[in-house]
Amino acid sequence: MNFLITISENDKRLIFALLLVFILVFVLIGYIGFLITRVMKWQGRKLDHFVADPVITRVITSKKHFKRYARKKNWRLFFKQSWAAVVILLVGSLVLLFRDIFTHDFAYNVFEYKKTGFGTILFIWDFSKCITRPESGSGLVLNWPVLINSPHLEGQAWASYVFVTCLIIGGLWYLIALQALISRTIRMYQLCTSAFEKTLEGFNQTQQAATIAAAKYQENNPPSNNNSGNINL
Numbered sequence: 001m002n003f004l005i006t007i008s009e010n011d012k013r014l015i016f017a018l019l020l021v022f023i024l025v026f027v028l029i030g031y032i033g034f035l036i037t038r039v040m041k042w043q044g045r046k047l048d049h050f051v052a053d054p055v056i057t058r059v060i061t062s063k064k065h066f067k068r069y070a071r072k073k074n075w076r077l078f079f080k081q082s083w084a085a086v087v088i089l090l091v092g093s094l095v096l097l098f099r100d101i102f103t104h105d106f107a108y109n110v111f112e113y114k115k116t117g118f119g120t121i122l123f124i125w126d127f128s129k130c131i132t133r134p135e136s137g138s139g140l141v142l143n144w145p146v147l148i149n150s151p152h153l154e155g156q157a158w159a160s161y162v163f164v165t166c167l168i169i170g171g172l173w174y175l176i177a178l179q180a181l182i183s184r185t186i187r188m189y190q191l192c193t194s195a196f197e198k199t200l201e202g203f204n205q206t207q208q209a210a211t212i213a214a215a216k217y218q219e220n221n222p223p224s225n226n227n228s229g230n231i232n233l
Helices: 002-006 009-044 046-056 063-103 155-196 205-220
Strands: 124-126 146-149
Touching: 009 046, 009 155, 046 063, 046 155, 063 155
Parallel strands: none
Antiparallel strands: 124 146
16 A cells, blocks of 8 residues: 555556556567467468379378478478578678677677667667665655667677678578478378378268168169150150
């Protein structure tokens, strides 16, 4: 109760804003998870294109052969999709390495915001003093975070700009290719089960025998054409 009594109206607004942001972030994470699931299903379906013809034409007739063929196609597609991402990551790493060798500085932080890091082009806030305790009295004081850096360019940070940009682009590219690899692997095991596994689910032996007997009876006793009812004038 002391906490609720000592906070001001502005503090209550800040708490409400933080709760709203938390709810929005929670909803956003849920939508992202749903989107990832849908994308993985779509990526997994691409495996069907590579294995459909060999399975339909019975070139592949066993689970072992199917897994070996599908795994080979899956990894080949992964290498085809991810090689550009690896090149981008290598270029960014080489740029940073050449900068370190040229300046003889191997200990700086590529993400710092003062002179040499990628953080110089970002908004940076200090959240360390958002919640403080007053010197006198009880309760807590809520403060807005302090802006300690505004976006600006620094000539000494050019290598950090290149490296972090390559890291973001190449990393996301590689993660998407890796996600596709995992999705196709899951799809491979699903197809292996549905296409080659023998199952008696939904099978009724008595109904099957009756169907076969009825088909044989129709084959042995075809309907005859009876024209005795026709009147010729």
